Amino acid sequence: MNVRIPRLLLTMFLMSWSWTAAARVTVEVVSDGQPVQLHGAVVSFQPMDTERAPRRESHSVSMEQINRQFRPFILPVPVNTPVLFPNLDETAHHVYSFSKIRRFELPLYKGELPDPITFANPGVVPLGCNIHDWMIGYIVVVDSPYFMQIDGDRGTIETIPPGRYEVQVWHPALDGRESLRELVEITANHTKFRFDLEFPLLSVGQPPPPVQRFDERLDY
């Protein structure tokens, strides 16, 4: 007991200091020691020290359809963020998801912008288009204001308060048995984390739209 009180005091002191002195954290993914390209992977930091993470104002974000593809391929959003689906193509899209998080369908006629969709629970929302069968995109709903995406083989979050977090990495190319989830302590001098892959990456990416010739009809 005598030992614990100073620790708690120290922690409280550090925490009060930490809100002002944010850390810069880099995450990289390796396989057998070699960096792995996992472009677009979503890295979320779930704070473990506080009951609830501070809320950000939830302004809307967009998952566009352009050139018969989703853009971006992977879109991270905090829970309850309105997600718009602007259709920038000349053709109509019929976007759907059968995810556990939320099932929905959106007929997206050219030039129309339907009401945004929000996701109340964290998780992965795969998107498809009933007209253009090859289209695939993912919305990754995170329950934290602290998240970023990997660019190439690593990613950096510029400002995050030091503390204990559950860090999680998600990408569609990760094997289903792979668990990139870890409890970490972010301090001013411990700001680099590395995940080692247990399984090889799947060959999953955003398929390019087929070349459209006006003398051919696409059978979808």
Added chain:
Amino acid sequence: MFTRIALLSLVVLCQVAWAQSETSGFSIRGVTDVGYANTSGAKSWLRGGSGKLRFDEDDNDELQLLDIGIAIDYAFDLQSKFTVVGHRYDGDFALTEAFWEYRPLNDGAWRGRYRVGAFHPSFSLENTGPLWTSPYTVKSSAINTWFGEEMRIIGAEGKWTWIRDPHNKSKHRFSLFGALYAYNDPMGAMISWRGWSVHDRQIGLNGTFSIRDLPILQIIDHSPDFEPFMEIDDRPGFYVGSEWTLERRFRLQLVHYDNLTDHTLRQAGQYGWRTRFSQIAFHWRMGNGYEVLGQFLAGNTLMAKDGLDNDFEAAYVMLVKSWGRHRLAVRWDVFRVVNQSLILYDDNFEEYGDEDYDYDDDDYEYNYENYDYNDELGNSQTVSYSYLFGDSWKLSLEATRIWSRQDSRMHFGQNPRLAEKQVLASVRYYF
């Protein structure tokens, strides 16, 4: 000529008037095709000759309006639409398709597509262009030419595709499809009595056509006009198919078709033909713009009680190379019809026999006047170069040679062997 220009202008006006959109409501799309054909060989079957092509020497110096095709879609929403397709060929109007299509959202792991009405079945890997045109050549292969003439699904069709892992867009897909249909009972007459053909003209649902005046037609009191889309026995036919696709690279398809017609029946000068066949087809996109397509079909058709019994087979292999706006397609077709039961007809159309007949023996002295010869053997080579210009124009230059041996030509004092050649230049406008 003025009529043709007027019609073309009408099409362009239609396009302006009906701005194409994919929102619910009407939209219009289509194809117009104008060209020159230089043909040598024989009079076209469309003029009652023995030639297999759509045009013959009489057409050599004339600009041809190959096709004006218009499709009108009415979309109820993004999942359901009604489509009507009509073509105008050589002055005749052909209503080729009229159907309702429904593509509901299923649960992601499988998807369904349903069609009800009159339409081309889901199993041509060659005629995948707008309005059932081929994107590779102007004239379709012998198989698909026949499909465009004598086959139409007038009924209901379903296609169910299973995707192993929809969230990751698994590379493998499996489909099952099939249809129940009516009004296809006289199918088989064309390949039996005219033989296989290579052209681009589809027959309308309301369409009839006449062929050579074969002696058998009078003996059995067949109407001089053939009507392929008739119901004679009030019994539906079916087809079933399955397909495996590996991404967009490879597609393999198996189909079995059987019109289940009661071939002992006749109605209004038309006979019921029991026609069935099996087909295997593939389409392989090899990369770098190279593609190979192939289709092989084998079947049998029966007509009249103890009457005509023909086996038929046809196949093609097509090599395609596309680079930029250019495309070169080379297709080799082979086809044949084999009489299984040669009809020696008398006035009562009852007697037949083939015991004295050896159709492979060139020295055999034919007593052809009393036989209905359906045997045919042939092949065809097509080389087609096309160039896309603008957003909607396509120029095609196509050379075709067809060689065939058809015993029925002896009825008309012709050599059974015939080589036909055609050079075709066409300009297509897609809208």
